[in-house]
Amino acid sequence: MSTEEHAAGAPKGEVIASIAYINGRREREVPIEEVGQYVGQGHGMLWIGLRNPGPELLAKVASELGACDKNQEEMLEAHRRPKIIDYGNMILIVAITVEVEAERPIFGETQFLIGDGFLVTVRRGATAGHSPLRERLEASPDLLKRGSDYVASELLDWLVDRYVAAAGKIESVVEGAEQKLLIRGAKDSDIRRLYRQRRDLLRIHTVVSPLAEICRRLARVEMSAVDEHARPYFGEVADRVLRVDELFNSLRESLAFAFEASLMIGQAAQNDTTRKLASWAAILAVPTAIAGIYGMNFEFMPELKSPWGYPVTLGVIASACSILYWRFRKSGWL
Numbered sequence: 001m002s003t004e005e006h007a008a009g010a011p012k013g014e015v016i017a018s019i020a021y022i023n024g025r026r027e028r029e030v031p032i033e034e035v036g037q038y039v040g041q042g043h044g045m046l047w048i049g050l051r052n053p054g055p056e057l058l059a060k061v062a063s064e065l066g067a068c069d070k071n072q073e074e075m076l077e078a079h080r081r082p083k084i085i086d087y088g089n090m091i092l093i094v095a096i097t098v099e100v101e102a103e104r105p106i107f108g109e110t111q112f113l114i115g116d117g118f119l120v121t122v123r124r125g126a127t128a129g130h131s132p133l134r135e136r137l138e139a140s141p142d143l144l145k146r147g148s149d150y151v152a153s154e155l156l157d158w159l160v161d162r163y164v165a166a167a168g169k170i171e172s173v174v175e176g177a178e179q180k181l182l183i184r185g186a187k188d189s190d191i192r193r194l195y196r197q198r199r200d201l202l203r204i205h206t207v208v209s210p211l212a213e214i215c216r217r218l219a220r221v222e223m224s225a226v227d228e229h230a231r232p233y234f235g236e237v238a239d240r241v242l243r244v245d246e247l248f249n250s251l252r253e254s255l256a257f258a259f260e261a262s263l264m265i266g267q268a269a270q271n272d273t274t275r276k277l278a279s280w281a282a283i284l285a286v287p288t289a290i291a292g293i294y295g296m297n298f299e300f301m302p303e304l305k306s307p308w309g310y311p312v313t314l315g316v317i318a319s320a321c322s323i324l325y326w327r328f329r330k331s332g333w334l
Helices: 032-040 056-065 069-077 131-138 148-184 190-220 231-294 310-333
Strands: 015-022 023-031 044-051 083-087 090-101 104-115 118-124
Touching: 032 044, 032 056, 032 083, 044 056, 044 090, 044 148, 056 069, 056 090, 056 118, 069 090, 069 104, 083 190, 090 148, 090 190, 104 148, 104 190, 118 148, 131 148, 148 231, 190 231
Parallel strands: 044 118
Antiparallel strands: 015 023, 015 044, 083 090, 090 104, 104 118
């Protein structure tokens, strides 16, 4: 049975892999009951991958590796934002994963426990596994020889790749929303969808941006579980996180600009309609005023006895309306 499906002494599906590497090369699968033997060996690395582990399994792994009670409690908790905790002999990093399905982001959690000769990854809610990265590193033993801290930097870099993929999917959603807003204007359903999309992007920003500070800390602060030669890799990851975060922010601003543009287009259309209505109202006011005067039913009015009174009145009305129509047409109101 593949290591992706089974590890001795653990429920199927919870332990994705528990593999010992010597000089960067896979040596053997390690049962959970024996992982404590690989702590502090100095000549190899144990890489344990857990997916949605139960409390008993997670506590057992942490206990075998020598994690303190506070560390175990922290690993059992669910987190909504990234964080890093240095326990002296090991470091716990919590990162939030972002996947996009049906145009909505799905958030998960991945924990990295870095220690002397071991690395534990715990995935909760994350859909993408680490198998492709594991295979790539196993194909380059010189990379795995660098230790668990270097592998952790590669995992964080891989996590940023998932951010980039999510940003690409959201970008297509944003472009579609922009086209709808600019072509047909903002309707009630579009405004609700726009608010939800901007809210999603804000949530992504809140879970992505702290990871940059975490990687900077790993790159600059001296920690026993991170070798000085591995620190520059975390610095590169921090730079990538900042660029991805800027991309998410730009998408959020694009939605805001598209909404403002749709409002301006709607206001321009309303102003055009208002000008047309005002123009026709002014034109119709002329015959209305003249007809109102002749409708006052006075007996002595000079035009009543004239044979040309009616044609002259109609001519005045037609001339005045024509002049007003020409002027409004020339000014662009009609």
